[in-house]
Amino acid sequence: xxxxxPVAVGVEASAIVSELRGLGVDHVICIPDSYQKTxxxxxxxxxxxxxITACTEDEAMGINAGLYMGGKNPMLVIxxxxxxxxxxxxxxxxxxxxxxxxxxxxQYQRDPMVPIEESRSRAVRMVEPTLDxxxxxxxxxxxxxxxxxxxxxxxxxxxxMGPAALIVGAPTL
Amino acid sequence: MERNEAIEILAEGRGDAxxxxxxxxxxxxxxxxxxxxxxxxxxxxxxxxxxxxxxxxVARPDKKVMVLDGDGSLLMQLGSLVTIAGQSPAxxxxxxxxxxxxxxxxxxxxxxxxxxxxxALAKGAGYADALRIEAAEDLxxxxxxxxxxxxxxxxxxxxxxxxxxxxxxxVPMAKQTALLKEQLAASS
Numbered sequence: 001x002x003x004x005x006p007v008a009v010g011v012e013a014s015a016i017v018s019e020l021r022g023l024g025v026d027h028v029i030c031i032p033d034s035y036q037k038t039x040x041x042x043x044x045x046x047x048x049x050x051x052i053t054a055c056t057e058d059e060a061m062g063i064n065a066g067l068y069m070g071g072k073n074p075m076l077v078i079x080x081x082x083x084x085x086x087x088x089x090x091x092x093x094x095x096x097x098x099x100x101x102x103x104x105x106x107q108y109q110r111d112p113m114v115p116i117e118e119s120r121s122r123a124v125r126m127v128e129p130t131l132d133x134x135x136x137x138x139x140x141x142x143x144x145x146x147x148x149x150x151x152x153x154x155x156x157x158x159x160x161m162g163p164a165a166l167i168v169g170a171p172t173l
Numbered sequence: 174m175e176r177n178e179a180i181e182i183l184a185e186g187r188g189d190a191x192x193x194x195x196x197x198x199x200x201x202x203x204x205x206x207x208x209x210x211x212x213x214x215x216x217x218x219x220x221x222x223x224x225x226x227x228x229x230x231v232a233r234p235d236k237k238v239m240v241l242d243g244d245g246s247l248l249m250q251l252g253s254l255v256t257i258a259g260q261s262p263a264x265x266x267x268x269x270x271x272x273x274x275x276x277x278x279x280x281x282x283x284x285x286x287x288x289x290x291x292x293a294l295a296k297g298a299g300y301a302d303a304l305r306i307e308a309a310e311d312l313x314x315x316x317x318x319x320x321x322x323x324x325x326x327x328x329x330x331x332x333x334x335x336x337x338x339x340x341x342x343x344v345p346m347a348k349q350t351a352l353l354k355e356q357l358a359a360s361s
Contacts (some may be wrong), residue, residue, distance in 0.1 A: 068354070091217070
């Protein structure tokens, strides 16, 4: 009997941080997420990054805008429910005000053994369709082979002066 | 005090501070000639002015940042008081135009008017200081001292009810954000 393989596997936080350093990210605004626990810890400890904990995703997008206008290179770390919570701000700031908004979105409550589309969690299933409705481009981080998607999302956010999301599909290691 | 009195005094005392303005203070701020330099409106994102101001203050600690917020607006992202306090931006001055009303939608009253206290909320959140100013002459006299304080400071301005249609400056926020980024880069 063959053992079932996971659809998504975690990526080492150190590898992600290395990518972010390469992109020159200097500020991280975070609403805590259980799927990115190790990444959040690594970012918090990184002396080259100022780590800002906000109370809501709405705030995080406003802070991101202020930092960007002030010449910094920020990003957001949030969870899937935060996308649903902040749609009005996504409309107003990243989209209408044309602010590059590079966001990691943890797939909270996703079972990595199950494809996203078949998840029992509505939040897991609906986050990508929600982003599609609003025209927010997104990439998946389903394992170490997807590490290049970090740069792809970052570059799209800055090329289009708008939002771009990386969907983190398994707990970071 | 009347909103326009407060706007005139703040415009006069602003110096080269970066301004973030929202809701019904946007139009008079532009009318006072403050919309072209070091400025951005927080448009269509009610509640976000304080967070945008925080980002600017963190990014540019060499610049004073003044946020002209509304009381109804700030209530929509009240947690931003705590987020701001957590970063302790010494250069952030948070003016709250408090008329107890959602003026932009027809002067509907805010919840719990007369029961909550902006000064207590800001101090309780961890702001360095907070004060209330009720009269225009007091604002005029105290403003230089306020800008000499170490932030974050919340200044509640008691604003009289206005019975008029809402006014908007109509300047796209995208145009302002690009200009402000450019101006700040040139001033470093």
